[in-house]
Amino acid sequence: MSELTVPVIAVDGPGGAGKGTITQMLARELGWHLLDSGALYRLTALAATRKGVSLDDEAGLVAVAASLDVAFEPGVEGEPVRVLLDGADVTREIRTESCGNNASLVAVMQPVRDALLQRQRDFQKSPGLVADGRDMGTVVFPEAPVKIFLTASAEERARRRFNQLKDAGADVTMQDLLDEIRARDERDMNRAAAPLKPADDAQVIDSTGLSIKEVFDRCMAVAGQA
Ligand code: C5P
Secondary structure (H helix, E strand, C coil), X not given: CCHHHXXXXXXXCCCCCCHHHHHHHHHHHHCCEEEEHHHHHHHHXXXXXXXXXXXXXXXXXXXXXXXXXXXXXXXXXXXXXXXXXXXXXXXXXXXXXXXXXXXXXXXXXXXXXXXXXXXXXXXCCCCCEEEEECCHHHHHCCCCCEEEEEEXXXXXXXXXXXXXXXXXXXXXXXXXXXXXXXXXXXXXXXXCCCCCCCCCCCEEEECCCCCHXXXXXXXXHHHHHC
C-alpha cells in the first residue's frame, strides 16, 4: 500500500495542550498506529547526554539521531506507551522537564530534524496513523487529510502540568512551570526550522476549560468531516 493511501490524523500544538492523551485515545478508538514525534527529540537529547555528546554539537547530535535504537511498545489499557532506548525502558526518564527542554534545544537544528524525518514517515502504516507533534501537518505529513492544532492557554497548561507533577510528588512551583512553558513556546514558535504553527488547513481546537472527553469528541468530529 502506498504512503498516500494510508490516512493520517496530524495533531500539532504546544506542550501541555493535551496532545499526548488525545492522540492515544484517538489511536485506540480507531485502531490506528501512533507516532509520538516529541519522544524522538527527547530520546535524541537523552541518548546524546548519555554518550557525552554536547547539546550544541550539531554533527554529533545528527549522528546520535540517525543511529537511535528505539522501540515503542503499546501500553496495556490505561498505561502509557513504553519507550525503550537501546533495549532499556526510559518511559519515565524522557518525560522530565529537563529532558523536554533539552529536546527543544536539539529540535532547533534542521540537520537533526532531517535525520529524524524518514523515521517518522515510516510510522505511516495501514490502517492509519495518528501523529502527535509540532510539525506533523506542516512538514512531516503535509498531505494528511485531517489536521488538528490543539492548543490551550499557557496558564492552563502550567496548571495541568503542576497537578501532574504534584501527584507524582515533585517539588515545583506554578511560576517556574509557567516560565518554562513560555520559554519553550517561544523557542518552538520562533525557530527557523519547522516552527510551531497551525497548518493552513488545520482546525484549531482550544482545550482551555474543556474536559478530555469534550476535546476527544471535537477531534473525532473533525476526523469524521474529512
Ligand atoms: O511534545 P514534546 O513535549 O514531547 O516535545 C518535546 C520537544 O521536542 C518540543 O518542545 C519541541 O521542541 C520538539 N518537537 C519538535 N517537533 C516535533 C515534536 C517535538 O520540534 N514534531
